Amino acid sequence: MRVLPDNRVVRFVARALIMVMVAVTATAYTYYQRPFVLDYNGMVYEAAFFGRTVADALAAQDLTVTDQDHVYPALGAPVGRGDRVVVRTAKQIHLEIDGEQQVLTSTALTVGEVLEELGARASGAEVSASRGDSVGRDILRISTVKDVSVLIDGQEIDHVTSLGTVRDLLLDMGVVLQEGDSVDPGLDEHLGDDMTITIARASTGADxxxxxxxxxxxxxxxxxxxxxxxxxxxxxxxxxxxTTYSVSLLNGEEAERRVITRSVLVEPRDEIIAIGTMDVSNPATSVVSPSEAKAIAKAMVADKGWDSSQWTCLESLWHKESNWRVTAANPSSSAYGIPQALPGSKMASAGADWRTNARTQITWGLGYIQGRYGTPCGAWSHSQARGWY
Incomplete structure (x- = not known):
């Protein structure tokens, strides 16, 4: 005789099968989703998508890009679990360079990155905002380095400056104008390269x-x-x-002027200009060792007022990133240098010698850490948790 199963047993088995199917489905859903890190215009967050490429990942976030935007890796590149995708969208940035207004289409996020795009033209320039500031809607005013000459009191004085106006230049040089003196071009004129400024002294008839x-x-x-x-x-x-002069007249006109006494109120100060001789085509001949780079960084950390614990964090962070090598280059990306700037050319905002100068790289790296994480220990904690900083 055949015994039919109890209804309660049937219901229990059915429920168990449903729970197994749900668990399998959820596991498959989780497995086939690709988690990745999205850096969108400097905002970093974790996301996930179904698909294989960078284009699939961005589409899953409802993000569209144009030919002027910067995407790394490329849209067709595969995205692995936990990979980082960087997107920088293009925008118009309003500039005023040496008094001339311009519009730059750029993916730059900071003032330093804008200067980097301008290249050698902006090297050493005076800027109306800090290099670490975000690019906003305000006009970014840039005054480039210029060679100018000042004609004053019978002398021609050559000067190298990145200041903006004639007034700023004369103040910087310590030139004191007297009542009635004339300046050509005017005090509020913008300086230009190879400009000559003439100062005509007012005649007082005094000796x-x-x-x-x-x-x-x-x-x-x-x-x-x-x-x-x-x-x-x-x-x-x-x-x-x-200065007191003895003046000789001939037929009522000055014929000779001779110095009797001269009292120096303020001694002049020499202008010292460093002329580069480093051969950038052979960086290995000009870089410092990792131990020398550490010594430079340790002093710069102290100059910022950070204590020894911050130095310990920085030492660990950059040991992990580059082993403190100035020419360290990541073969899978354009990251470069001691702080592994991505791309390395970002460090040009701290100096044109960023490829080989440890001090320039460290200056940029400390500025980046301070702007993004506050302190080296903040950056080191993030690196330990995420694998990058």
Missing amino acids: TIKETLKYDTVEREDSSIPKGEKVVVQKGRVGEAV
């Missing part, structure tokens, strides 16, 4: 007058600066003296 004392320009070779570039190490500043 004792204040005069400007010219400073000397000293050029020194510097192997830490790329060949062909120059950096103002010390700005020149004019001096000031009170």
Whole structure:
């Protein structure tokens, strides 16, 4: 005789089968979704998608890109579990360069990245915002490095400056204008390369007058600066003296003027210019060792007021990233240098010698850490948790 199963047993088995199917489906759903890290215009978050390529990942986030946007890796590249996808969308940035307004289409997020795109033209320039500031709607004013000459008191003074106007230049040089003096071009004119500024002194008819004392320009070779570039190490500043003259007249006109006494009120200060001699085609001959780079960084960390614990975090972070090698290059990306900037050319905002100069790389790296994480320990904690910083 055949015994039929109890209804309660049937219901229990059915429920068990349903639960197994749900569990299998959920496991399959989780398995086939690809988790990845999305860096969209500097905002970093974790996401997931069904698919294989970068294009699939962005489509899953309802993001569209144009030919002017920057996407890394490329749209057709595969995305593995936990990979990082970087998107920088293009926008119009309003600039004023040496008084001339321009519009730049760029994917830059910070002022430093804008300067990097402008290249050598912006090297050493004065900027209206900090290099670590985000690019906003305000006009970014940039004053490039220029060679100018000042004609004053019978002297021609050559000067290298990145200041914007004639007024700023004369203040920086220490030139004191007297009532009635004329300046050509005017004080509020923008400076241009190879500009000559003429100062005509007002005549008072006095034999004792204040005069400007010219400073000397000293050029020194510097192997830490790329060949062909120059950096103002010390700005020149004019001096000031009170001079008494003996004036001889002939037929009512001045025929001879002779110095009787001269009292120097302010000594002139030499302008010192470093001339680059470093051969960037052979970086191995100009870089410092990892131990030397660490010594430089340790001093710079202390200069920022960070304690020894912050130095320990930074030492660990950059040991992991590059083993403190100046020329460390990631073969799978464009990351470069001690802090592994991505791309390496970002460090140009700290100096044109970013490829080989440890101090330049460290300056950029500390600025990046301070702007993004606050301290080296903040960056190290993030690196330990996520594998990158």
